[in-house]
Amino acid sequence: MTANPAPSISIDSLTLAYPGKTVLDTVSLDIPRGKITVLAGPNGCGKSTLLRAIRRLHRPVSGRVMLEDIGVADLSEKALARHIGLLAQNPSAPEDMTVEELVRLGRYPHQTMLQRWDSQDTRALEAAMAGTGVTSLRDRPLGSLSGGQVQRVWIAMVLAQETEIVCLDEPVNHLDLAHQLDCLDLVRQLNAEFGRTVVLVLHDLNLAARYADQLVFMRDGGVAAYGTPDDLMTQDLIARVFNVDAMIITDPAYGRPLCLPLRTC
Amino acid sequence: MTVPRARSARQSFAVTIAGLSALLITAMLVSVTVGYRLYGLDQLYHAVFAFDGSETATVLVNLRLPRAILAPMVGAGLGVAGVLVQTLSRNRIASPDTLGLNAGASLAVVLASATLGITSLTGLSLVAALGALLTSMLVFAIAAGAGGISPIRIVLIGVTIAGLGQSVVQLILTSNEAQMQNLLFWLAGSFVDRPMALAINGLPFIAAGAAIAFALVRPLDALQADDATAVSLGVPVSLVRIGCFLAISLLSGAAVAMAGPVSFVGLVVPHAARRLAGQRHGPLMLAAALIGAIYTTLADVLARFVIYPVEAPVGAVTAVVGGLVLVLLLRGRAA
Numbered sequence: 001m002t003a004n005p006a007p008s009i010s011i012d013s014l015t016l017a018y019p020g021k022t023v024l025d026t027v028s029l030d031i032p033r034g035k036i037t038v039l040a041g042p043n044g045c046g047k048s049t050l051l052r053a054i055r056r057l058h059r060p061v062s063g064r065v066m067l068e069d070i071g072v073a074d075l076s077e078k079a080l081a082r083h084i085g086l087l088a089q090n091p092s093a094p095e096d097m098t099v100e101e102l103v104r105l106g107r108y109p110h111q112t113m114l115q116r117w118d119s120q121d122t123r124a125l126e127a128a129m130a131g132t133g134v135t136s137l138r139d140r141p142l143g144s145l146s147g148g149q150v151q152r153v154w155i156a157m158v159l160a161q162e163t164e165i166v167c168l169d170e171p172v173n174h175l176d177l178a179h180q181l182d183c184l185d186l187v188r189q190l191n192a193e194f195g196r197t198v199v200l201v202l203h204d205l206n207l208a209a210r211y212a213d214q215l216v217f218m219r220d221g222g223v224a225a226y227g228t229p230d231d232l233m234t235q236d237l238i239a240r241v242f243n244v245d246a247m248i249i250t251d252p253a254y255g256r257p258l259c260l261p262l263r264t265c
Numbered sequence: 266m267t268v269p270r271a272r273s274a275r276q277s278f279a280v281t282i283a284g285l286s287a288l289l290i291t292a293m294l295v296s297v298t299v300g301y302r303l304y305g306l307d308q309l310y311h312a313v314f315a316f317d318g319s320e321t322a323t324v325l326v327n328l329r330l331p332r333a334i335l336a337p338m339v340g341a342g343l344g345v346a347g348v349l350v351q352t353l354s355r356n357r358i359a360s361p362d363t364l365g366l367n368a369g370a371s372l373a374v375v376l377a378s379a380t381l382g383i384t385s386l387t388g389l390s391l392v393a394a395l396g397a398l399l400t401s402m403l404v405f406a407i408a409a410g411a412g413g414i415s416p417i418r419i420v421l422i423g424v425t426i427a428g429l430g431q432s433v434v435q436l437i438l439t440s441n442e443a444q445m446q447n448l449l450f451w452l453a454g455s456f457v458d459r460p461m462a463l464a465i466n467g468l469p470f471i472a473a474g475a476a477i478a479f480a481l482v483r484p485l486d487a488l489q490a491d492d493a494t495a496v497s498l499g500v501p502v503s504l505v506r507i508g509c510f511l512a513i514s515l516l517s518g519a520a521v522a523m524a525g526p527v528s529f530v531g532l533v534v535p536h537a538a539r540r541l542a543g544q545r546h547g548p549l550m551l552a553a554a555l556i557g558a559i560y561t562t563l564a565d566v567l568a569r570f571v572i573y574p575v576e577a578p579v580g581a582v583t584a585v586v587g588g589l590v591l592v593l594l595l596r597g598r599a600a
Contacts, residue, residue, distance in 0.1 A: 053495055081499030085290060086495035094357075097544045106543075107489045109499040113480070161498070 008033040008165055008197040009054060013254045014063035016046075016053050025048045025221045026063065031165075031214075036191050036198040038208040041218035042242055047201050048089060050168050051217070052237030054199065055086045067165075077226035085163040089170050089201075090153055099134055099153050101126070102142060106160030128160035131194070132186060146218065147180030155178060155186060172207070180204075184211050205242070209233050210256045217241045233257035239265055278548055281541055283553040289337060292562040296333035297325065300569045305328075311591065324472030332456035334464050336565040336579075337383030337558035339456075339520045340530055342471045343551050345478050345558020346516040347531030352485050352546070353509045354423075355416045360532035361517035364423035367526035369400025369425055370518075371452055374525075375437050389451060390463060390522040394470075397518035400426060407492045407511055414506045428538035444549050452567050452581030467519045478550055485546040529587030530557055534593050560587075 007030035012109040014165040016024040019075045024046045031037050031054075039047040052058055054065055056072050065072040067083055075083070085106070093102050106128065108173060109120045132152045142150060151171060158166055168187065188211055202208040207214060211227040216226040217237060225232055225240045238246045244263045251258040298304045304325060313330070346361045354363070361367065373396025377383045383392060404426055408419045418560035434452070438445045450457075484505040487495045495502050522529065540552035564582040571577045 007305060043299045057493060057496060075503055077496075078500075081497060084497075086493070086497035088491060088497065090491075091450035091494045093494075094355075094544060096539065098287075101486075101544050102490070103492075105487050105490060108483060111483060124365055 001032050007031055008067070009199075010066040011050075011054070012064050012066060013054060013062045014050075014065065016049060017061050023221055024060075025055065027221075027223055028063075029216060029223055029226065031197060031199055033197050034191070034195050035213035036188065036200060036211055037214040037216060038212035038220060039216045040202055040205060040208045042222070043088060045218040046221045047216075051086075051169050055084050056080060057086070062198045065131065069165040071180050072186055077108045080144050081161065081163070083163055084165045084167060085158040085161040087154055087166070087168045087171055089173065093142060096141045098139050098141055099145070099156075100129070100138040102153055103128055103134070103156045103160050106162075108150075109161065124160050124162050125206045126225050128156045131159055131190065132156040148175055148182060151175060151179065151183050151243065154189075155183070159190060159194070163196070165199065167199045169201050170203060171200070172202070172204070180207065187211070201234075205233075205259050206237075206251075208257070210251075210254060212227045229257055233259060274430065278542065284556065285552065285559065289555055289559050289562070292559050292566070293333045293337060296336060296562050296566050297329045297405060297482050299566055300329065300359040301574060320405040321556045324520065327461075328458070331459050331461045331464060333562065334460050334461070335467075335523050336465060336562040338471055339524045339527060340534075340557035340559070340561025341554040342474065342520045342557070343527065343530040343561070344515045344534035344553035344555075345365060345475060347535040347539065347557070348396060348546070348550050348553045349478055349485075349509050349513050349516075350531065351535050352488060353416065353506060353513070354420045356420055357536070358532070359420055359423075360529075360530055361426060361513060361520075362526075362531065363420060364404055364513065364517075365400050365426035366514065366517045367521055367528070368427040368434070369403075370394070371434050371526055372430040373566060374398060374451060375392045375434050375445065375448060378439055379437055380388060382487055384447065386458065386460070387463070392524065394518050394522035397521050397523040398514060400430070401510065401514035403519070413505065414551070415511075450578055451525045453578030454525040454583070455576070455578050457576055459523065463523050467523045469521035470515045474519065475554070477508050477513045477515070479513040479547070481505055481512070482550070485509065486544075489544065499508040510546070525578075525580065527583055529580075529584045529591075530561055533587040533594075534560060540594065559590075562581070 001009045007029035013026045013027045013028050014024055015022065015026050027050060039049050039050060042239065043049060049058065049093055053060060054133055072080060088221065103125055107124060110121060111117065129138060132155050133154050134153050137145065142153065164178060172183050187198055190196050212229050214226060215229045216234045217224040217232060219241045225237055233245060233248050238244055241263055246260060247260040249258050249260060274326045288446045297309055298306065304321065308321055309325055312325040316322050316326060343361060350359045350361055350364060351357055370393040373392045375391050377392040383389060404422050407422045408414050448523065481594045487498050487507060492502055533552050534557040537556050538549055542548040542552035559584065564586060565579045567577045568582045570583060
């Protein structure tokens with residue numbers, strides 16, 4: 001085996017609470033560089049919270065998130081925004097905002113009061129729109145686009161941010177099957193072509209198994225198991241994490257493990 | 266391929282701004298010369314640069330000129346404040362009225378007049394500014410309570426305070442009708458008989474509000490998106506909201522002190538400005554300032570004629586015209 005490069009993100013005994021409720025309990029996890037890590041688990045297991053904690057949208061009670069040797073807690077708002085991009089769950093923007101106006105927002109952390117929009121910003125903006133195939137829509141208001149198109153535009157905005165790490169919180173929610181595949185193929189393309197480290201929260205176990213390099217099962221505010229989809233997609237683990245009796249088969253098209261849920265247990 | 270496109274967009278926007286500026290200067294000249302009596306530009310020139318104490322010169326310099334300067338200041342302030350309120354509250358039907366500042370100013374004026382007997386315009390404008398300031402602090406204090414300043418809380422609290430203020434104003438007005446008669450005109454907003462000192466005193470506040478607003482251009486762009494997105498872009502959301510709130514208070518506080526409550530400008534102008542300038546706050550607020558200035562200046566001219574020879578309150582004109590314009594804008598959007 002080749003030596004693993006240093007992980008992109010190390011989560012070190014992270015505990016996070018809302019008033020009166022512990023959501024993450026001493027979670028430790030490494031996010032490998034240049035790979036797609038998918039967080040999966042039943043509702044309320046803390047997977048979205050973990051993603052938001054990586055991006056410092058919540059302050060931990062204890063523990064820390066490290067980007068190589070820098071603590072996420074020690075970075076300024078804008079510096080952090082140049083390292084980690086986040087596509088929030090159900091993001092929103094005014095309907096009359098144009099595609100280009102939204103994608104431009106991704107350049108915010110690269111600008112200061114004195115340093116205005118420059119050729120570097122223009123290059124990143126164009127690359128992000130081209131990479132997601134929304135260039136031809138640039139002057140269209142968001143309200144005139146389909147759900148799948150809007151999601152591509154949001155991904156373009158995060159891409160324009162030019163962060164080495166991209167977090168996406170349930171990006172395929174509310175999308176039909178074709179657009180789910182379209183969106184996740186786009187994410188994989190960003191990972192492969194632009195070398196971004198991707199952390200995804202996904203609900204659909206089979207999509208998770210298909211797109212993940214590293215799969216993380218979460219349950220009750222902790223990491224139940226992590227590893228390759230082949231390691232994790234076992235009858236035992238799925239029963240333990242999701243309370244579902246399932247048959248695991250190998251999908252004939254892609255050779256990935258496929259979960260056939262039978263009944264709750 | 267993309268560079269000429271950006272340049273042409275910038276060029277066409279520069280043409281728009283130049284056109285609006287020319288329109289504003291024209292509107293201001295019309296405001297000085299057209300009214301109950303008509304004057305020529307030569308008379309204006311003489312009155313300003315060779316003041317001879319004649320009646321014409323006195324009317325031009327003391328009555329017409331102040332309102333031709335106050336009206337665009339108020340309109341520009343309300344136009345920019347309107348954009349800020351709509352971005353702050355993420356609500357396209359919000360306006361400075363929504364935050365209750367005008368109602369607070371009206372209440373302060375009515376109370377001061379009823380209890381302290383203040384009737385001078387200077388006194389009233391000072392009281393109005395204080396009322397607006399206190400109201401904005403009150404709304405901010407309640408909205409900034411638990412869990413930061415949420416856009417929906419700002420609107421809910423503002424509307425509540427506005428309703429409360431207006432009810433009390435009505436109560437005092439009806440219980441004290443004879444004494445309050447002279448306030449009715451103030452309460453509808455007007456530029457009649459305003460001294461130039463009002464413009465000079467108001468200028469620093471309008472300038473400070475505009476300076477804060479334009480310093481916040483880029484974070485405001487990002488705040489059009491949801492909070493999670495704005496935060497993950499590195500926007501200091503709470504700080505920007507505080508700055509935004511401060512700018513709104515300065516701009517609409519100064520506006521209500523100078524003219525009384527002028528309604529609808531802060532609502533309709535941002536919509537018109539978006540049509541011309543798009544959603545980015547730099548061009549948007551610049552266009553809103555110019556359109557607000559033109560709109561208010563022309564409304565003030567129109568107010569001299571709608572119930573000629575008596576002057577109508579400018580607030581009534583901005584509301585009627587603004588309502589019609591808004592309906593047209595919304596119809597155009599649906600089509």
